[in-house]
Amino acid sequence: MFGHAPDDGDESDETESSCGCEAGSGESDGSAESRSTSEVRSDGGEPSDERRPTSELCSDGGIDADVPGDPGSAGGAGSHPSSDDEFEPVQVFPDSTEQDLRPGADSCYKCSTCDTNCPVAEVDDEFPGPKFQGPEQWRLSRDDAPEIDDSIDKCSNCMRCDHACPTDVPLSQMHNTARGRYVDDQLSKLSIQYLRKKILSNYGRLGRLGSLFPRTTNFVMGNRAVRWITDRTLGITDEREFPEFATQTFRSWWDERGGAQVQSEDRRVAYFHGDYANYNTPEVGKALVRVFESFGYEVAVPRQRCSGTPMFANGMLDDARRAATVNVTEFDALIEEGYDVVCSCTSCSMALRQEYPELFDIDGTERVAANTYDAVEYLRIHEDLREELADAETDADDELPDLAYHAPCHARNQGLAEQALEVGDAVEGVDVDDVGDSCSGISGTYGWKSKHYDTSMAIGDEMFDHMEDSEAETGMTECPTCAMQMEHGTGYDVRHTLELLEATLVGEGEAW
């Protein structure tokens, strides 16, 4: 068993110190790129121009303004030393769905770059696009009545608008908050729409149940009749095949092998596997463990819940907050013991790094955000991964196919769109083709809804085409739902970058 019992000790005293990490260690240079543009604007000119950059404004407007070192505004403590002492709004709202994001509209110049980068707006003329959903709608909103336009439901939460915006409008934070309000105030708790959101966003519960009798569940869910019924009653599309539950979950495998096989005082990572790697693709989790152990890391697998990504995307902010509280508490305790957090799913790392600090005010959120990494990113920072891969004994040529790689939007937002290509480049005998920068279109649970299925596939078209054009006939990505979409659109087997590392460096894992 892993040696880290959940430590619920009060970490709040320590939170202060974490702001130092952000500017200090070289590690953070490679991280938190998603919001880093705010730095560009923070060095303002003459005194009269020194009005603080807006990314900080929005954190003032948000609930987390009282937490120092907010990575959500990567300008960091240095560029706005005054934000904490000068202005500190009281937390008056009962929860974050009530936060006032109107000041976030200040940095929008209506250049419309977000709209031109929105994959949903590209294929759906009815969707008004992120500029309307975000800054325009917030600016026009009043505090006294629900008036979130129902088109918010069409946003897939791919967060490409965040990446596109030249001026750091907190677009996805606005969308997530608006969606939370919409679901809270404007959606009947008895509606099918609400029920569907509840089911899809709480996949972990379903997963736990399904994994009790994986074969039966897979048989039932694979049944066309059952899928027809869920389509008609719940609006969950019958075009897609439900992901199969693994016969053994990752955690059960972890327990069975006796937890960590490597002990270390100074090389420690806490693995956030999320629900999907646990219930559906334990091979990804196993790959992570074996790869990190091969580098001499002690791996911990603490108690955890879903990262919350499907909950944000469905406006279930209360559910997300509960899940986030467990995750932050557990992982923050390990960070205290010298662990860094690694994720195998880029949406999970996105949630821990960006969405938690933007949406929640949980003790330790900032520290977890500052110490969370994508697993491959982490290895690239701390190890000479290219060298190791080049020197690997494995004769990859014989067993590994060429790969058609799709960078998930959430990887792109973390500045990680290129890393798998560079990793693949270092593996002898394997060609990794970039299938372009389009969105896969599924965006988590989005493409699972009957009403969004066509949109989802229309967005995915470009990626499917590029995959077909590639010589490779196996796909690779870091996001489980992108993988579903890639498989659904092309019939290719789709693998995870960690599996490529495992095959090359450790020589174990699932057959290719």
Next chain:
Amino acid sequence: MESNTGALVIGGGSTGTGVARDLAMRGVDVTLVEKGNLTHGTTGRMHGLLHSGGRYAVSDQPSAVECIEENRILRDIASHCVEETGGLFVKRPEDTEEYFETKLEGCQECGIPTEVLSGAEAREMEPYLAQDVDRAIRVPDGAIDPFRLCVANAESATNHGARIETHAEVVDLLVDEPAGTDEAAVVGAEIRHESGTGSRTHGEQTEIETIYADHVINAAGAWAGQLGDLAGVDVAVQPAKGAMTVTNVRQVDTVINRCRPKGDADILVPHETTAILGTTDEAVDDPEHYPEEQREVDLLFEQLTDLVPILEDARTLRTFWGVRPLYEPPGTGTQDTGDITRDFFLLDHADRDGVTGFTSIVGGKFTTYRAMAEEISDHVCDRLGVSADCRTADVPLPGSESPGRLDDAMDRYGLRSPIARRSAERLGSKTEAVLGTDEPNPVVCECEAVTRAELQNAIESAGSDLNDVRIRTRASMGNCQGGICAHRMAAELSPEYESPTVRAAHDELLQERWKGERHALWGEQLAQAALNYALHATTMNLDRDPARTDDDPEYAAFDTGPPGHTAGTGDTTAAADGGRPTGSRSADEEGHDGD
């Protein structure tokens, strides 16, 4: 050109339109002339506060009582112009307890409902209030849209038979001085219609009209002294300028006043999508030409960030100045304009100067415009021998007959939620009539959520005057200040108006936007201005428009044709966006006489 009228009202601000409505409703034949747009003078340049009277509850209790009475009336008759925001008088540690208590007692004495809040309670209402605000008095202040209010008054007057002429300047008053007497009578005015009569069309022939009137009412506000001169009477108006800055979003949803004896820069008013910082108070010589100084803007921020610190970071859209038409009876000798009474004075020039047929109205406050209009109308009716009761306190203004039906707007007109809501709030009871169109109805101004149908409705009354369209709809008053929508608004004039008219109207709107924008150009709004400039230069070639020059456009310069082909000469082969360094946007040249 000649015409006759019962009462000629000079000035299209709140007082003038209020008087025109009141008199028209009493059956008087009224003509109103205004040299610019409605609200052109001071009315369009105020912070939009609907006073509860709290501000005057210590220094000027009669004004305070009048304010709370009119406040209640306007909530009723002008509901589509009023937002019931409520207001707070907030006390900082350095403000005295004594004054706080005096203010509270004063409000109570004047019948202004109050509630005392702790600092924490006040911050619960307004989270962005400063941490050290320690107490607050809650009063029924509100926000009011002066543009909509004046337009509604003018519309009501028109509905009762009045004639309203904008862009119609009084060039002379007709004074009849019978030989051998020392009596004099104002019998009318000579009017210069800048672009013909009726609704405005740019480029129409200027016309001079002589309007004979039984009574002439000088409601020209800060310009009342100049009009008085035309009749040979002395109206000693002291214009006093005040600066106001508009933020991009509402930092507060409640009017925030500082609880201390009246001073500069002590009020923040939520107004539609924005908040307005106000104001300063400084005497000027000429209501039209006075310095607009950065230090005034700085003072607003310096003072008001003490109350709402987030203002430090706020994006600002524009700064504008208004001139108060202050008046004090001769011999009062007040030194500071801040001490001059805000009460209004009706100057009956027959009694005062021996000039009959002429009444001036000076001083006063926007909130009590209706009561002022009632008193003036009583006086004029008395002079005209008309006996009819004032009904303006009871009959709602057009648009305020019933609240705009929001659900209808959303479902029936296919508008997205915040757009439907904003439209219905602006249009009030006219929502259905305006939005119920069979035509496609896209959003033209995205920042303020103004649709084509609303613009077309405004154009019906405003003609080609896009600044008039602007004050009726708020189009181009949002964060991009017309950057994204000014040309779309201009396009709405076509095909009814010809290209030169549309171009002139577009240009005038852009210049007016620029006039206020240039005072708030730092941070985000400077970036917005740079983007707007680039957009306008590259898409409409506004920085160097061949269609505006007398030369034939060098079309070849835009398309160099196949390789090797030479087109145009010299620098004209440059891309269309190559603006001259001395572009048309130098701040000094833009003293445009807009609103």
